Amino acid sequence: RGGKPEPVIQFTQPGNMTRIYAIASGKGGVGKSTVTANLAAAMAQDGLKVGVLDADIFGFSIPGMLGVQGQPTRLDDMLLPPIAHEVKAVSIGMFVPEGQPVVWRGPMLHRAIEQFLADVFWGDLDVLLLDLPPGTGDIAISVAQLLPHAEILVVTTPQAAAAGVAERAGAIATQTSQSVVGVVENMAWLEQADGSRLEVFGSGGGATVAGRLSQVLGTDVPLLGQIPLDITAREAGDAGTPVVVSDPESPAASALRDVARRL
Numbered sequence: 001r002g003g004k005p006e007p008v009i010q011f012t013q014p015g016n017m018t019r020i021y022a023i024a025s026g027k028g029g030v031g032k033s034t035v036t037a038n039l040a041a042a043m044a045q046d047g048l049k050v051g052v053l054d055a056d057i058f059g060f061s062i063p064g065m066l067g068v069q070g071q072p073t074r075l076d077d078m079l080l081p082p083i084a085h086e087v088k089a090v091s092i093g094m095f096v097p098e099g100q101p102v103v104w105r106g107p108m109l110h111r112a113i114e115q116f117l118a119d120v121f122w123g124d125l126d127v128l129l130l131d132l133p134p135g136t137g138d139i140a141i142s143v144a145q146l147l148p149h150a151e152i153l154v155v156t157t158p159q160a161a162a163a164g165v166a167e168r169a170g171a172i173a174t175q176t177s178q179s180v181v182g183v184v185e186n187m188a189w190l191e192q193a194d195g196s197r198l199e200v201f202g203s204g205g206g207a208t209v210a211g212r213l214s215q216v217l218g219t220d221v222p223l224l225g226q227i228p229l230d231i232t233a234r235e236a237g238d239a240g241t242p243v244v245v246s247d248p249e250s251p252a253a254s255a256l257r258d259v260a261r262r263l
């Protein structure tokens with residue numbers, strides 16, 4: 001850092017009360033970012049002060065899903081995060097020109113996460129959610145180093161193959177001494193016109209991951225909720241208004257809100 005003072009991360013200072021959840025998944029496409037955006041919006045609806053750090057540097061999707069417009073604004077040495085749906089959000093997507101890929105190696109990724117934590121004026125937050133990249137790569141390790149008390153929330157689908165890799169994403173906690181707050185099973189079923197449930201991706205993945213992580217970590221890791229497949233949830237994400245805001249009565253919104261309240 002060329003003689004510069006060590007960056008100060010407010011969340012690791014003595015007395016800081018912000019709860020931190022790092023949302024993890026074994027692979028992409030299981031709805032990790034959808035869950036992150038909705039948990040954030042649902043917590044904000046409940047009156048909590050919420051921030052989201054999009055740590056999915058290569059596959060960022062938080063700006064789109066939260067409908068965040070524009071860039072953080074500069075204030076002295078700090079960056080003020082944009083706010084959408086009462087949620088403060090920062091993402092690498094706010095800094096790279098549209099359509100441009102982010103091609104960084106480990107050390108730059110680490111620095112980016114560190115800057116998002118230290119140089120952003122988050123203010124007084126009740127909860128900070130981090131949308132991790134899928135898998136167990138550099139960024140998950142950086143987050144564990146920079147925020148050792150961040151708790152991991154694992155998102156999986158019901159599918160056995162997805163559950164296997166999700167378990168590894170959670171089991172990283174044994175090496176980083178973090179705790180796993182629970183598991184969310186997304187895309188659990190699709191409700192049919194007659195009220196029956198079509199289990200598009202099979203069943204049991206969430207319970208399996210929770211059970212296996214409980215074993216591996218030697219503590220109770222609960223299945224915090226099952227979120228149904230719901231076209232309104234996908235449309236809401238595409239439109240930049242999380243489904244808990246756009247269609248709060250939908251089954252997906254209600255399941256997501258229940259998870260937010262269990263955290």
Ligand code: ADP
Nearest residue numbers: 028029030031032033034228229230233234237
């Ligand atoms: P990840 O962050 O794990 O890569 P995303 O949150 O981007 O996954 O979700 C992948 C796609 O699936 C997105 O198009 C999203 O809108 C959609 N999706 C996620 N969860 C649901 C759900 N419960 N019902 C319908 N579509 C969903």
